[in-house]
Amino acid sequence: MTRITIEPLSEAGFAPFGEVLEAAGDPDKIINQGMCGRFHDRATLDFTQGGRVGISLFRAELRALPYRLEMMERHPLGSQAFLPMSMDGFLVIVAPDAGGRPGQPRAFRSAPGQGINFHRNTWHGVLTPLSGEGLFAVIDRIGEGDNLQEHWFEDPYIIDT
Amino acid sequence: MTRITIEPLSEAGFAPFGEVLEAAGDPDKIINQGMCGRFHDRATLDFTQGGRVGISLFRAELRALPYRLEMMERHPLGSQAFLPMSMDGFLVIVAPDAGGRPGQPRAFRSAPGQGINFHRNTWHGVLTPLSGEGLFAVIDRIGEGDNLQEHWFEDPYIIDT
Numbered sequence: 001m002t003r004i005t006i007e008p009l010s011e012a013g014f015a016p017f018g019e020v021l022e023a024a025g026d027p028d029k030i031i032n033q034g035m036c037g038r039f040h041d042r043a044t045l046d047f048t049q050g051g052r053v054g055i056s057l058f059r060a061e062l063r064a065l066p067y068r069l070e071m072m073e074r075h076p077l078g079s080q081a082f083l084p085m086s087m088d089g090f091l092v093i094v095a096p097d098a099g100g101r102p103g104q105p106r107a108f109r110s111a112p113g114q115g116i117n118f119h120r121n122t123w124h125g126v127l128t129p130l131s132g133e134g135l136f137a138v139i140d141r142i143g144e145g146d147n148l149q150e151h152w153f154e155d156p157y158i159i160d161t
Numbered sequence: 162m163t164r165i166t167i168e169p170l171s172e173a174g175f176a177p178f179g180e181v182l183e184a185a186g187d188p189d190k191i192i193n194q195g196m197c198g199r200f201h202d203r204a205t206l207d208f209t210q211g212g213r214v215g216i217s218l219f220r221a222e223l224r225a226l227p228y229r230l231e232m233m234e235r236h237p238l239g240s241q242a243f244l245p246m247s248m249d250g251f252l253v254i255v256a257p258d259a260g261g262r263p264g265q266p267r268a269f270r271s272a273p274g275q276g277i278n279f280h281r282n283t284w285h286g287v288l289t290p291l292s293g294e295g296l297f298a299v300i301d302r303i304g305e306g307d308n309l310q311e312h313w314f315e316d317p318y319i320i321d322t
Contacts, residue, residue: 023220023296032287035222041215041303053214054202055242055278055300059184061196081216083298085274087247113246113296117216126193135184135274137244137298139216142202 004069004159009092009108009116017094017122019043021083021115043117043139047078051143058082060127060134066160069093072102072123073150078141083115088132092116093125093159101151107159123151165230165320170253170269170277178255178283180204182244182276204278204300208239212304219243221288221295227321230254233263233284234311239302244276249293253277254286254320262312268320284312 007013011020019042027037045053072095084090089110095102102123109130110116117139118124127136141147168174172181180203188198206214233256245251250271256263263284270291271277278300279285288297302308 021216021218021298023218027220031219032221035224036288037220038299039218039220041217043216045214045216053206055182055204055206055244056202057182057184057200058192059188059198059200060193083216083244083246085245085248085276087294087296113294115246115298127197133248133274135248137182137276138199139300 001156001158004105004107004157006107006109006159006161009110009114014108016096018116018118021081021117022113043081044119045079046120047141049077049145051077051141051145053139054142056138058127058136058138060129062134063128063130066158067091067128069105069125069157069159071150071152072125073148074121074123075147076121076149077145077147079117079120080138080140081115081117082127083137085135085137086132087112088129091128091130093128095123097123105157162317162319165266165268165318167268167270167320167322170271170275175269175277177257179277179279182242182278183274204242205280206240207281208302210238210306212238212302212306214300215303217299219288219297219299221290223295224289224291227319228252228289230266230286230318230320232311232313233286234309235282235284236308237282237310238306238308240278240281241299241301242276242278243288244298246296246298247293248273249290252289252291254289256284258284266318
């Protein structure tokens with residue numbers, strides 16, 4: 001099994017796959033009589049073939065390292081954002097497309113306070129919290145259509161620090 | 162000044178104003194090989210006069226009780242959801258409309274893990290975290306148009322336990 005070393009999540013490293021959603025740097029606007037910073041419109045929401053945006057919550061079991069990556073999936077019809085509802089990092093696994101299957105996966109560990117948005121049709125691992133509540137707000141496409149492709153690896157990857 | 166006693170946030174109590182967004186009860190779907198529960202499509206997203214949905218982050222200063230409510234606002238063009246990114250409750254202040262101004266306000270304190278979605282054009286107080294990080298994911302309308310109405314009270318309210 002091929003080993004993948006976890007990288008810290010950064011805007012630059014993650015850019016081919018989506019956006020890092022975080023309140024970093026200066027806010028775009030100061031609102032509420034100076035009491036609140038707004039980091040404005042940080043995700044590329046991209047939905048096709050009808051459907052609409054929705055807010056769901058996911059509660060996922062915690063995983064442990066080393067993590068065995070057996071499967072990746074993608075959503076052809078819509079972007080998908082994950083915003084942790086506790087101050088915990090989580091594991092974010094993505095891969096470029098390589099002819100209709102995942103290419104070389106990469107693994108990122110988010111910092112507390114960071115969420116992510118996967119671009120539409122980006123190969124990714126399932127939700128993989130490593131600590132905390134496993135509770136996430138998810139903003140994705142609601143609607144009919146075949147919005148899930150899975151790829152199971154013959155030779156799984158091992159992801160670790 | 163009139164005193165308002167804080168109520169616990171519940172789906173039934175909050176229903177006239179919006180939705181409580183929480184992973185309570187049984188999930189609507191089990192996904193990821195049994196490792197994740199999906200609480201599906203829990204918010205009424207409602208945007209008018211063009212515009213589109215977006216994901217922003219807010220970082221708000223913590224407030225303390227008793228809280229002096231001097232102003233309420235509403236957004237005529239869109240719903241607005243707040244999902245805390247730390248496991249902390251926050252203060253949610255809402256009011257029915259009374260002829261173009263807020264009627265009697267009500268104050269709810271959310272439990273950790275609860276977010277809310279304000280229905281379009283619902284009178285509410287500004288974001289009022291009482292503990293934790295003051296960090297929220299916000300799903301609201303992005304676009305042109307006059308989407309903010311404020312009402313300042315001549316006689317502020319005092320909100321407390």
